[in-house]
Amino acid sequence: MNLVFLGPPGVGKGTQSALVAKELGLLHLATGDLLRAAGRAGTKTGLEAKTYMDAGLLVPDEVVNRLVRERMEQGDAEKGVLLDGYPRTTAQALALDATLKALGRVIDGVFDLQAPDAVLVERISGRRTCGKCHAAYHVKFAPSKKGDLCAKCGGALVQRSDDELVTVKARLEVYRKDTAGVSEHYRKSGTYALIDSNRPIDTVTADVLGRAKKLS
Ligand code: AMP
Numbered sequence: 001m002n003l004v005f006l007g008p009p010g011v012g013k014g015t016q017s018a019l020v021a022k023e024l025g026l027l028h029l030a031t032g033d034l035l036r037a038a039g040r041a042g043t044k045t046g047l048e049a050k051t052y053m054d055a056g057l058l059v060p061d062e063v064v065n066r067l068v069r070e071r072m073e074q075g076d077a078e079k080g081v082l083l084d085g086y087p088r089t090t091a092q093a094l095a096l097d098a099t100l101k102a103l104g105r106v107i108d109g110v111f112d113l114q115a116p117d118a119v120l121v122e123r124i125s126g127r128r129t130c131g132k133c134h135a136a137y138h139v140k141f142a143p144s145k146k147g148d149l150c151a152k153c154g155g156a157l158v159q160r161s162d163d164e165l166v167t168v169k170a171r172l173e174v175y176r177k178d179t180a181g182v183s184e185h186y187r188k189s190g191t192y193a194l195i196d197s198n199r200p201i202d203t204v205t206a207d208v209l210g211r212a213k214k215l216s
Pocket of ligand 1: 009031032033035052053054056057058059060061064084085086087088092162171
C-alpha cells in the first residue's frame, strides 16, 4: 500500500504519519526529515536546501523529486510507502506519478489533513525537537517529562529554526500559494479523503487507520 499525507505545516502530518506508518508496516518517507538529515550531514544538496528551509520557502522541485525517487528505489520501500510532506507542488505530483509508474506502483490513498490557521500556529510555535535523537515534543500538548531535556536520551530540546513565528507565516503563505492546489490533483481520483485534524491525536489516527484499512 502507498499513501500520501497532505496538509499545511503544523497540521500534525508528521505525528500522524509516524503512527500510521508504524501500524501499517509502511516506510515513513518525510521529505522534511530527508532534507534536514542532508543539511546536518553537510552535503551540497543539504546545505543548499537549508537556505530555502530557513526562509520558509520550498526547496526546488528537481532536488526533492530526485531525493524521493532515490529513496523509493531502495529495497525497504517495496513494502509500501507513506509520503509525508510530498508532493507539495503540482509539478511534484506529476513527478511522483511518473516515479510510481516506473516502479509499477499506484497511490492507494491520499489523506488531506486540515485545521484552522490559529491551531496550526499554536501547534508549530510550541513544537520542540531533541537536538540529539530528533524526538518530537510540544510544550503544551506533549511536553517532555524532563522539562527542557529529551525524555528519551537527555539531549537538549530545541526549536526548529523554521518554526519561529515569522517563518511560520511565510510557510503558511507558501502552502496556500503552491501546495493547496495539489489536493485538486488527487480530489478526482477516488483515493482522496479530507481529514479534520482539529481533534485529539488518537481520534485522528483512528479515523485515518479505519479508512486506510478499508483500502487494502
Ligand atoms: P516539513 O518538515 O514537512 O515541515 O518541511 C520543512 C521544510 O522542508 C519546508 O518548509 C520546505 O522548505 C522543505 N520541504 C519539505 N518537503 C518539501 C517538498 N516536498 N518540496 C519542497 N520543499 C520541501
